Amino acid sequence: MRTHNRREYLNVDRQIAVLEKAAGSGTVVACRYCGAATPVFGSIGVCHGCENVVSLSRDALAKRSSDIVAALDSINAQLASGMYDGATAAYDALYAKYADPALLYVEGLVCNMQSNHEVGLISYDREGFMEENTLHRDAAARHAARARLLFNKAISACNAVLSKESSPDVMFVAFLANIKLGNLRNAESLLGALTGSGSHYLSMYATMVLDSAAGRFDRVPADAERLMKPDAWSINAFFYMALALLKKGDAKGALKLVGALKKNVSSAAIDALAREAAGY
Numbered sequence: 454m455r456t457h458n459r460r461e462y463l464n465v466d467r468q469i470a471v472l473e474k475a476a477g478s479g480t481v482v483a484c485r486y487c488g489a490a491t492p493v494f495g496s497i498g499v500c501h502g503c504e505n506v507v508s509l510s511r512d513a514l515a516k517r518s519s520d521i522v523a524a525l526d527s528i529n530a531q532l533a534s535g536m537y538d539g540a541t542a543a544y545d546a547l548y549a550k551y552a553d554p555a556l557l558y559v560e561g562l563v564c565n566m567q568s569n570h571e572v573g574l575i576s577y578d579r580e581g582f583m584e585e586n587t588l589h590r591d592a593a594a595r596h597a598a599r600a601r602l603l604f605n606k607a608i609s610a611c612n613a614v615l616s617k618e619s620s621p622d623v624m625f626v627a628f629l630a631n632i633k634l635g636n637l638r639n640a641e642s643l644l645g646a647l648t649g650s651g652s653h654y655l656s657m658y659a660t661m662v663l664d665s666a667a668g669r670f671d672r673v674p675a676d677a678e679r680l681m682k683p684d685a686w687s688i689n690a691f692f693y694m695a696l697a698l699l700k701k702g703d704a705k706g707a708l709k710l711v712g713a714l715k716k717n718v719s720s721a722a723i724d725a726l727a728r729e730a731a732g733y
């Protein structure tokens with residue numbers, strides 16, 4: 454008997470066409486938390502580096518907060534040469550000045566990067582140098598613990614703001630920090646609050662992130678496709694789509710899509726996904 458295999462979402466070639474058309478005709482904005490440049494289509498977007506809400510071009514951001522742009526340029530130069538401690542100290546200084554919870558969250562991401570970096574230094578064929586491996590393993594655990602501390606601190610700082618005002622952007626930071634901590638129940642209740650706040654775009658985005666974090670990869674393609682529309686577009690939707698394709702067993706489709714994504718943006722997460730898809 455012939456089974457009817459109805460396609461639930463656009464095929465990968467169609468998705469790539471949508472990605473290229475939108476990325477090519479949109480604008481590029483700069484993240485005020487990590488400095489990454491992200492193509493957006495419409496008035497709102499999410500940073501491809503740290504997932505915070507982005508809306509200003511680098512020029513507009515520099516005009517409004519030249520100190521932030523300078524600090525982020527210096528942080529990114531330090532990260533490029535593996536100077537993680539300098540970068541986290543710079544985030545501490547920015548937080549002391551601006552008290553923006555999103556800065557704590559992004560500093561947590563940097564600590565996770567530093568932890569991954571230490572894990573990468575562990576060598577399993579370094580006979581006789583096991584002490585060195587122990588040092589890297591301890592450092593990795595220490596940085597991961599500091600990341601968790603910063604995510605918790607970010608959530609407390611968000612709650613302090615939210616007790617006084619209803620801000621979808623702040624709810625979204627608390628949501629992201631909970632996702633990183635694996636607190637999916639808290640993330641789900643923040644998603645409810647986001648939906649209630651009327652921020653349709655952020656609640657659609659958070660739905661995609663939560664379904665992905667919860668391993669609900671059958672739902673992610675439909676979630677991602679809702680963010681491939683001219684009125685609600687995020688370049689990260691293509692990342693989550695590629696991840697879902699990979700988890701659903703379509704490594705070839707995932708690799709093709711992540712290849713198209715890499716032409717527009719780059720990040721450690723995108724590289725890792727490309728490697729994973731290529732390794733299947």
Ligand SMILES: [Zn+2]
Pocket residue numbers: 484485486487488489500501502503504505
């Ligand atoms: Zn960012």
